[in-house]
Amino acid sequence: MQMLSSLGIILLGYLIGAIPFGFILVKARTGRDIRDVHSGRTGGTNAMRAAGKRIGVLTALFDILKGYGAAQLALLVAHGDPWLAVLTPLAAVLGHNYSIFLARQDKKGLWQFGGGAGGATVGGGAVGLWLPSLYIMLPIALAIYYFVGYASVTTLSIGLMTTIIFAIRAWLGFGPWEYVVYGLVCSALMGWTLRPNIMRLIEGTERFHGYRARKQKRKQAVKGKTKNTARIALHQG
Numbered sequence: 563m564q565m566l567s568s569l570g571i572i573l574l575g576y577l578i579g580a581i582p583f584g585f586i587l588v589k590a591r592t593g594r595d596i597r598d599v600h601s602g603r604t605g606g607t608n609a610m611r612a613a614g615k616r617i618g619v620l621t622a623l624f625d626i627l628k629g630y631g632a633a634q635l636a637l638l639v640a641h642g643d644p645w646l647a648v649l650t651p652l653a654a655v656l657g658h659n660y661s662i663f664l665a666r667q668d669k670k671g672l673w674q675f676g677g678g679a680g681g682a683t684v685g686g687g688a689v690g691l692w693l694p695s696l697y698i699m700l701p702i703a704l705a706i707y708y709f710v711g712y713a714s715v716t717t718l719s720i721g722l723m724t725t726i727i728f729a730i731r732a733w734l735g736f737g738p739w740e741y742v743v744y745g746l747v748c749s750a751l752m753g754w755t756l757r758p759n760i761m762r763l764i765e766g767t768e769r770f771h772g773y774r775a776r777k778q779k780r781k782q783a784v785k786g787k788t789k790n791t792a793r794i795a796l797h798q799g
Contacts, residue, residue: 568646571639575632575650579657579683582664582676583624584609587617597664597676601758604664605678607713607771625682626689629654633690644740651687655748658683659755679755681717684748688724691741692731699723711770714759721749 584604588596591613596604599612605625610618629651636650657677664676685703689696702723707716725745731737753760762768 567639568643571636571646572649572653575636575653576657577662578632578635579628579654580661580663580677581624581628581657582661583628584621584678585664585676587621587624588612591617602676603678604658604661604676605680605717606682608678622682625658625678626686628658629683629686629688630690631686633687637690644738647691648740648744651683651690652744652747654687655680655683655751659751679714679717680748680752681720684724684752685720687744687748688720688727691744692727692737695724695727698727707771712759712763712768713771714756714763714768717752717756718749721745721752725749 582604584606585596588594588599588609594612596602596608596612599608601608604621606618606622609621632654633647633651636647640646659677659680660675661677662675665673666676668674685699688699699720703716703720706719707713710716722745725742728737728741728745732739732742759768
């Protein structure tokens with residue numbers, strides 16, 4: 563009976579994570595299917611590309627809440643079982659990355675489960691397991707996004723930070739080692755999902771954001787002004 567109850571909680575965690583907020587918000591705002599935009603993922607970065615910054619931020623917040631809610635639900639009913647506390651938000655990450663609500667057949671007739679890369683949901687799960695992790699992970703993730711400029715690197719850093727935070731807490735005797743498994747498995751899941759991005763990072767063709775994107779826009783603007791000035795001078799000459 564206890565096992566069936568635990569499996570039910572884990573399944574509920576998956577269903578919470580599978581709610582495709584990016585798809586819903588972009589569809590409501592623009593009528594577009596986010597799966598047909600750029601990377602096809604349903605996370606905040608692609609939602610921003612599809613429907614603007616406000617929708618991107620809302621998507622990220624809701625994705626964080628999915629992981630947080632799943633972890634809090636598990637802690638509420640786990641009765642000291644660290645594995646249930648870990649597996650429930652982990653199921654939410656799986657639901658986010660491979661949502662049953664976004665299942666559709668491809669051209670070969672194979673079923674594909676749409677979703678995101680899981681960064682926000684992984685972070686939400688970590689915060690749900692230990693609230694102070696928010697104050698460590700959020701500023702670092704924002705700094706990486708803005709100054710390093712790659713959304714994929716930011717996403718991967720969340721899994722790494724989760725693993726390190728829970729490993730340090732476990733080493734100091736403040737938390738269970740099972741939480742480290744959450745960080746490790748989530749990192750592996752995100753790495754698998756972000757394979758195309760990792761290849762583009764290696765090739766130097768990955769799209770960047772933040773400071774680097776602004777710097778590039780300023781350079782292009784200066785180039786454009788220089789060319790226009792040269793054309794005007796040539797015409798007047």
